Amino acid sequence: MNYGASVTLQAPFADAVARVREALAAQGFGVLTEIDVAATMRARLGEQMEDYVILGACNPPFAHQALGIDRSIGLLLPCNIVVRAAAEGTVVEALDPQVMVTLTGRPELKPVADEVARRLAAALTELTQQGTHG
Amino acid sequence: MSTIALTEDTFEETVTEPGITLVDWWASWCGPCRMFGPVFQAASEKHQDITFGKIDTEDQPALSAAARISSIPTLMAFRDGILVFSQPGALPAASLEKLIQAVRDLDMDQVRAELAQQQGADR
Numbered sequence: 001m002n003y004g005a006s007v008t009l010q011a012p013f014a015d016a017v018a019r020v021r022e023a024l025a026a027q028g029f030g031v032l033t034e035i036d037v038a039a040t041m042r043a044r045l046g047e048q049m050e051d052y053v054i055l056g057a058c059n060p061p062f063a064h065q066a067l068g069i070d071r072s073i074g075l076l077l078p079c080n081i082v083v084r085a086a087a088e089g090t091v092v093e094a095l096d097p098q099v100m101v102t103l104t105g106r107p108e109l110k111p112v113a114d115e116v117a118r119r120l121a122a123a124l125t126e127l128t129q130q131g132t133h134g
Numbered sequence: 135m136s137t138i139a140l141t142e143d144t145f146e147e148t149v150t151e152p153g154i155t156l157v158d159w160w161a162s163w164c165g166p167c168r169m170f171g172p173v174f175q176a177a178s179e180k181h182q183d184i185t186f187g188k189i190d191t192e193d194q195p196a197l198s199a200a201a202r203i204s205s206i207p208t209l210m211a212f213r214d215g216i217l218v219f220s221q222p223g224a225l226p227a228a229s230l231e232k233l234i235q236a237v238r239d240l241d242m243d244q245v246r247a248e249l250a251q252q253q254g255a256d257r
Contacts (some may be wrong), residue, residue: 002204
């Protein structure tokens with residue numbers, strides 16, 4: 001099953017993370033959490049891996065709607081975005097919000113998932129089209 | 135040449151042909167895939183000697199699962215039947231051009247030697 005949509009940016013990792021945060025903000029998503037996976041693996045396990053962060057993005061009105069439909073949906077919130085270094089540039093991956101619908105089997109969540117998907121797609125598209133911010 | 139839709143029945147024979155084959159794994163729900171589609175199409179018209187295959191992951195779930203596609207679009211490059219690149223993330227046109235050139239510039243004798251060495255090490 002594929003559960004993510006992704007773009008590749010020709011930007012250094014730190015710049016890419018900053019640009020992702022801006023693009024998410026422009027679509028109404030705040031970033032509530034930033035998990036530095038590479039640093040955690042290094043500190044806790046001594047394992048080396050490529051630059052890799054997980055951003056927890058949240059749009060409060062949509063989260064509120066989704067929670068009103070299924071109180072347990074918090075298990076799938078916030079919406080995770082992965083930013084990681086790859087062979088060709090920096091890869092940005094966003095979870096497909098339809099996972100909320102398929103996993104829960106609650107079709108009432110579909111309108112929320114559709115709108116979140118549309119906004120995430122707009123944020124990802126914007127990222128590849130802007131050449132202006134660094 | 136234009137792009138061709140690949141299926142379970144045609145995937146293997148296509149990617150094992152001599153030369154370069156690029157494969158775009160996509161779906162209609164995926165915004166970045168819709169953006170990458172025209173970039174891939176334009177490249178297919180420019181590089182007539184390369185095969186440009188597209189796999190609709192919704193239409194070909196078994197093939198996508200077998201290829202362990204989790205995030206789309208995923209772009210794969212095969213040369214002489216060897217997978218030499220696989221990465222998710224819609225690429226801008228300039229990056230796709232760079233990638234195509236890098237695949238053209240590969241020293242396949244060296245690639246095959248490294249592959250044989252890796253397989254030897256795995257045993």
